[in-house]
Amino acid sequence: MPQVHLCEVGPRDGLQNAKQLMPTEAKKAWIAALAAAGLKEIEVGSFVPPKLIPAMADTEEIVKYALGIRGLKVVALAPNLKGFQRAIAAGAHKVTFPVSASRAHSQSNVRMTPEQMVDEVRKCAAWPHPGVEIEGAVSTAFGCTLQGEVPEDDVVRIATELAGFCDGVALADTVGYANPAQVKRIFSRVKKEIGEKLEGAHFHDTRGLGLANALAAYEVGVRAFDSSMAGLGGCPYAPGASGNVITEDLVFMFESMGVSTGIDIEKLLLAREILVKAIPGEPVYGHTPVAGLPKGFRAAA
Numbered sequence: 001m002p003q004v005h006l007c008e009v010g011p012r013d014g015l016q017n018a019k020q021l022m023p024t025e026a027k028k029a030w031i032a033a034l035a036a037a038g039l040k041e042i043e044v045g046s047f048v049p050p051k052l053i054p055a056m057a058d059t060e061e062i063v064k065y066a067l068g069i070r071g072l073k074v075v076a077l078a079p080n081l082k083g084f085q086r087a088i089a090a091g092a093h094k095v096t097f098p099v100s101a102s103r104a105h106s107q108s109n110v111r112m113t114p115e116q117m118v119d120e121v122r123k124c125a126a127w128p129h130p131g132v133e134i135e136g137a138v139s140t141a142f143g144c145t146l147q148g149e150v151p152e153d154d155v156v157r158i159a160t161e162l163a164g165f166c167d168g169v170a171l172a173d174t175v176g177y178a179n180p181a182q183v184k185r186i187f188s189r190v191k192k193e194i195g196e197k198l199e200g201a202h203f204h205d206t207r208g209l210g211l212a213n214a215l216a217a218y219e220v221g222v223r224a225f226d227s228s229m230a231g232l233g234g235c236p237y238a239p240g241a242s243g244n245v246i247t248e249d250l251v252f253m254f255e256s257m258g259v260s261t262g263i264d265i266e267k268l269l270l271a272r273e274i275l276v277k278a279i280p281g282e283p284v285y286g287h288t289p290v291a292g293l294p295k296g297f298r299a300a301a
């Protein structure tokens with residue numbers, strides 16, 4: 001049976017953009033419920049200065065808690081060597097680095113050029129990190145709200161450089177600019193260069209194309225996807241569904257196609273209840289949670 005692997009990024013991508021802070025104990029309960037629903041990989045936080053993103057101030061504690069959940073791969077984001085060292089000390093299984101293909105976004109996000117950021121990740125890869133997986137995530141790979149168009153050649157070059165010293169490379173549509181034709185084209189170009197090192201796809205649903213883009217990536221061989229419960233994430237000032245592709249709907253799409261996600265949708269909806277209670281008033285999205293499962297629905301497995 002065909003399978004895909006999902007990484008839930010809500011506790012990081014989602015909560016960093018939420019208007020409210022989720023209490024640490026609620027985060028733990030939410031993460032436990034996500035894992036109980038069958039998610040085997042969760043990006044639980046980021047090692048950035050707490051002053052910059054207060055919602056991520058408890059990442060150390062959250063990583064340590066998540067390490068106690070059997071079978072869960074615990075992922076954290078780090079923007080530099082200092083963040084990487086904190087992630088290693090906390091015990092994260094995998095660390096993901098955002099490397100913007102857009103020069104403008106790179107400066108505003110990490111205050112480095114893309115070349116400097118590639119060097120920073122290279123430095124991290126050379127730092128002792130026994131047992132810790134390193135992922136280079138090429139962000140703004142499909143366009144950028146600051147710069148506009150991002151040349152595909154830049155995306156291919158950065159992904160290829162990262163593949164030289166990272167365990168895996170992901171392509172991220174940080175601002176929801178991608179379309180399915182572009183997704184197929186760019187993933188295929190990068191795959192030609194780096195083969196199996198190309199792992200994940202990270203889409204935002206800002207213009208409603210999150211699922212279409214995920215399906216397009218699946219059709220060119222991508223089997224690992226980031227998504228966020230209730231579609232949290234993205235820019236809080238953009239009207240409408242501006243967050244990540246919605247986990248609940250992504251799971252429904254794949255399962256109804258006969259592609260196994262290993263995730264139990266009913267249990268996933270229980271985890272959603274915990275999330276909704278923990279940040280009341282926060283806009284939440286998702287078609288399947290509202291409409292319910294179709295009569296006679298059968299999961300893939």
Ligand SMILES: [Zn+2]
Nearest residue numbers: 013174202233
């Ligand atoms: Zn994102």
